[in-house]
Amino acid sequence: MTAPVLVAVAHGSRDPRSSTTVRALVDLVRERAPGTDVRPAFLDFDHPGLTDVLAGLGDRPAVVVPLLLGSAYHARVDIPAIVAATRPDVPVADVLGPDPALLDVAAERLGELGLTPGDPGLGIVLAATGSTHAAANEVVHRLAARWPGTLAGFATATPGIGHAVARLRAQGAERIAVASWFLAPGRLLDRVHEQAGAPVAEALGAHPAIADLVITRYRRALTSHLLRAA
Incomplete structure (x- = not known):
């Protein structure tokens, strides 16, 4: 059985550094989850949008993993609304934070x-x-x-x-x-x-531990979805 697609959705930004970092993280997730189709998606500013990615999957099973550090408006409202309107059968994983x-x-x-x-x-x-x-x-x-x-x-x-x-x-x-x-x-x-007015550390970025956390969120959401469907 082919694994469901992992749709990693980020907020998106007008700043190209953000998109570059997100795509690097998605590449790292692919490396650490061989055999899994991992696709980036964005809520705003960047492409492809989450609606387009989900619609483009047809009826292929998928799991949406929010690349968000907190459960605020985008996690609680935007993403569930897009999924409900496009592919209501697709489970949405927990946000990454505060792991x-x-x-x-x-x-x-x-x-x-x-x-x-x-x-x-x-x-x-x-x-x-x-x-x-x-x-x-x-x-x-x-x-x-x-x-x-x-x-x-x-x-x-x-x-x-x-x-x-x-x-x-x-x-x-x-x-x-x-x-x-x-x-x-x-x-x-x-x-x-x-x-x-003080030294500022870099963003968390495309780190192996974060890629592994994305995979963990994906697997947990998939397991919960399958148990509910059983």
């Missing part, structure tokens, strides 16, 4: 700056996009709490990056660094750089 593997990758990216959570005198901002969905922001706050001397900050929500940096300095941090809770580079991460 501990992602936080490990964020720490690894921070390590590329020569810094480690818990370093004496180091204050860290765990920087994320931010959402109008408070529960999605709270997840980032909980993740930040796992590292000593770390606060969450958001590019498009409160507390902003500058506010988080100021709080860390008020708490006695001698040095500040920013860890990225972004899958790919783009305009929002550029905004973090502008607001931080």
Whole structure:
């Protein structure tokens, strides 16, 4: 039996660096899941769109895996609506976050700056996009709490990056660094750089641990779907 298609759907961006990173991650997933047809899709700005990818599959079985770090509007509304309108038989996997593997990758990216959570005198901002969905922001706050001397900050929500940096300095941090809770580079991460006034780690990117997490989400969604259908 041929494995269902893995449709990896990202938000999409006007910044080509984002698309390049997403496609590199999809290539890595293909390498680590031999025999599985893995296809990229986007919600906005980039092509192919999720609707077109799903429609192009005909009646082939598939699983949609959101390449999203949080369960905000795109995960809760946009993707389910597109799937329901195009291929309602296709299961949608959980978002990637807040799996501990992602936080490990964020720490690894921070390590590329020569810094480690818990370093004496180091204050860290765990920087994320931010959402109008408070529960999605709270997840980032909980993740930040796992590292000593770390606060969450958001590019498009409160507390902003500058506010988080100021709080860390008020708490006695001698040095500040920013860890990225972004899958790919783009305009929002550029905004973090502008607001931080401190070293900023690279986006999580096309990392083997993230590719493996995509595959895990795919397999879990497929198993749950098959059990429900049995």
